Amino acid sequence: NAGVTQTPKFRILKIGQSMTLQCAQDMNHNYMYWxxxxxxxxxxxxxxxxxxxxxxxxxxxxxxxVSRSTTEDFPLRLELAAPSQTSVYxxxxxxxxLGDLYGYTFGSGTRLTVV
Amino acid sequence: xDKVVQSPLxxxxxxxxxxxxxxxxxxxxxxxxxxxxxxxxxxxxxxMLTSSGIEKKSGRLSSILDxxxxxxxxxxxxTQTGDSAIYLCAYRDDKIIFGKGTRLHILP
Numbered sequence: 001n002a003g004v005t006q007t008p009k010f011r012i013l014k015i016g017q018s019m020t021l022q023c024a025q026d027m028n029h030n031y032m033y034w035x036x037x038x039x040x041x042x043x044x045x046x047x048x049x050x051x052x053x054x055x056x057x058x059x060x061x062x063x064x065x066v067s068r069s070t071t072e073d074f075p076l077r078l079e080l081a082a083p084s085q086t087s088v089y090x091x092x093x094x095x096x097x098l099g100d101l102y103g104y105t106f107g108s109g110t111r112l113t114v115v
Numbered sequence: 116x117d118k119v120v121q122s123p124l125x126x127x128x129x130x131x132x133x134x135x136x137x138x139x140x141x142x143x144x145x146x147x148x149x150x151x152x153x154x155x156x157x158x159x160x161x162x163m164l165t166s167s168g169i170e171k172k173s174g175r176l177s178s179i180l181d182x183x184x185x186x187x188x189x190x191x192x193x194t195q196t197g198d199s200a201i202y203l204c205a206y207r208d209d210k211i212i213f214g215k216g217t218r219l220h221i222l223p
Contacts, residue, residue, distance in 0.1 A: 043149065043151075043157070043160055044160055045160075058159075059159060059160075103201075104158075
């Protein structure tokens with residue numbers, strides 16, 4: 001009963017490095033999301049996906065890329081890390097039923113520091 | 116057992132009315148109380164509340180937290196049809212726990 005699994009839990013990157021934050025869910029949820037939470041702020045939506053092969057931008061997509069080749073996985077890619085991307089990243093999933101979204105489940109987060 | 120309880124579950128009002136949405140929660144290791152607006156896609160952030168009694172405002176929306184009584188309210192004044200959405204309350208301790216939401220429908 002894993003739910004939403006994020007890896008790694010912590011990471012320190014140097015400016016200009018690249019990395020991929022992994023997210024996997026085992027609940028067969030069709031919707032998946034990436035949020036970031038900066039200190040003292042709420043979660044801001046980076047990208048989301050309504051199903052395999054479909055992704056869309058959220059509120060703060062610049063500097064990130066995503067892919068959704070399977071229902072289970074939704075990795076978030078940072079190509080050229082910048083200090084402004086220092087944040088805690090949350091992956092989440094949910095499912096649709098009769099047009100509504102249910103079952104929001106969040107991962108435990110990835111704390112990323114860019115130095 | 117739900118840790119975040121929102122009420123009402125649904126609400127229909129006319130444009131121009133004022134609405135108050137409620138959120139009560141259980142405490143384990145309270146960090147913050149969050150309000151989100153969800154339309155057709157993912158929830159988008161409205162407010163984060165960490166201190167009791169301090170109102171946060173954004174245009175016609177405002178919210179306040181009562182940490183003693185463990186609840187928060189979200190007010191929307193002079194409602195417009197564009198306010199129609201599901202409003203989600205979430206409580207953060209070691210995880211982020213969402214309530215079921217209040218479905219708000221504004222009639223023109």
